[in-house]
Amino acid sequence: MTTTKGVLFDFSGTLLRIESTESWLRAALTASGTAMDEDGIARSAAALERAGALPGGSSPVEVPAELAGLWEVRDCEARHHRALYTGLARQVPLPDPELYDALYDRSRAAEAWQPYPDAVEVLAELHRRGIRIGVLSNIGWDLRPVLRAHGLDRYVDVCVLSYEHGIQKPDRRLFALGCRELGLDPAAVLMVGDDRTADGAATALGCSFLPVDHLPVDRRPDGLRPVLDLVG
Template identity: 80%
Template sequence: MTTIKGVLFDFSGTLLRIEPAESWLRAALTASRTTMDDAEIVRRAAALERAGALPGATSPTEIPDALADLWKIRDRDARHHRAVYTGLARQVPLPEPELYDALYDRHMTAAAWQPYPDTAEVLAELHRRGIRTGLVSNIGWDLRPVLRAHGLDRYLDTCVLSYEHGIQKPDPQLFALACQELGLDPSAVLMVGDDRTADGGATALGCAFQPVDHLPVDRRPDGLRPVLDLVG
C-alpha cells in the first residue's frame, strides 16, 4: 500500500460549516438595516432553507425550471453561482429587494462559517508531520479570506477552487490540479470530504478517499481525527 504523503480536504461540511439559516437571515437584515418581526424571521428563514438558497446548507427541495441548467454548472463561474443562489432566494418574499444580494454577501464572510471542533488540531498535526495539505472546493467565490480569518490558511499548501478553473468535482481534472500543486502522485494523496459522489471522484485518479458526515459542528466533534491514522 502506498504511503499517504498528502491530504486534500473539501471545504463546506468537511472543514467548516455554514451558519443556520435563521442567523444568516438576521445578519443580512442587520446589514441592510431592515426590520422584520421575530416570528416572521423564523418562517422566512425556514422557507429560504427549503428553497436551498443558503450555499453550503441543504440542497433545494425543488429547483425552478428557469434555474435548472445553471444549477448544474453553478460552481464553474462566480456569476453563475451568485445568479443561482440569489434566484433561489427570490422564491421567498422579503421586505426589501436588496436583501437577496445581502444574503449572498453574508455567506461569503468569515462570521458565517464555523470550523469543526477538530479542524485546526488535525490540520496543525498534519503540518507538524510534514504532510502536504490542500483544499479542493466546488465553490463560486474566494474562500481564502475565510480560512485566513479562522487561522487555518497557515496549514494549507494549496487551495484549488472550481470557479477559478471552470471545472467542478467530481471531474478528475480538478483533483489532478490539486495533486500537481502538492507535488505528489495521486496514489500518495488522500481526499477527505462529505460528498461521496463529488469528493469521491478523486478515486478515479487513484487517490484514496475518506468520507466524513456533514453535520452541525456540535454534533461532529472528532470527525476528522481518523485522518491522522491514515497518513504516514
C-alpha cells in the first residue's frame, strides 16, 4: 500500500466557504453606495440565489440559454468566469447597473470567505508532518490573496487553478498537473473536495479521494479532520 505523501485540497466548499447571498449583496450595496430597503434586499438576495449568481454558492435553478456555453467553460478563463457570473446576476433587476460588477468583485474579496473551523489546524498538522500540500481549484480568479489573508498560505506548497491552465476538473490533466507540482506520483496523493464528480475524478489518475460536505462553516466544524487519519 502506497503511503500518502501529499494532499490536494479543493478551495470553495472544502477549505473555505463563501458568505451568504444576502451578506454578499449587502456588502456590494455598501461598496457602491447604493440604498435598498430591507424587503428589497431580501427579495433580490433570494432571486440572486435562484439565479446561481454567487460564485461558490448555489448552482442556478436554470442556466439561461444565452449563458449555457459559458457555464460549461466558466472556470477555464478569467473572462469566461466574470462574464458568466455577472450575466447570471443580471437576470435579477437591481437599482444600479454598477452593482453587477460590485457583486463580482465582492465574491473575490477575502472578507467574503470564511475558513472552515478545522482548516488551519489540519493544514498546520499536515505541514508539521512534512506532507506536501496543494490547493487545486476550478476557479476564474487568483485565490492566493484569500489564502494569505486567512493565514492558510503558509502551509500551502502549490496552487493549481483551472483558469491559469485552461482546463477544469474533472479533466484528469489538472490532477496530473497538481501531482507534478507536488513532485509526487498520483498514488501518493489524496484529493479532498466537496464535489464527488469533479473532485472524485482524481481517482481515475490513481489518487485517493476523500469527500467532504459543502455546508455552512457553523455546520461543519470537523469535516477535514479525517484527512489526518488517512495521512501518515
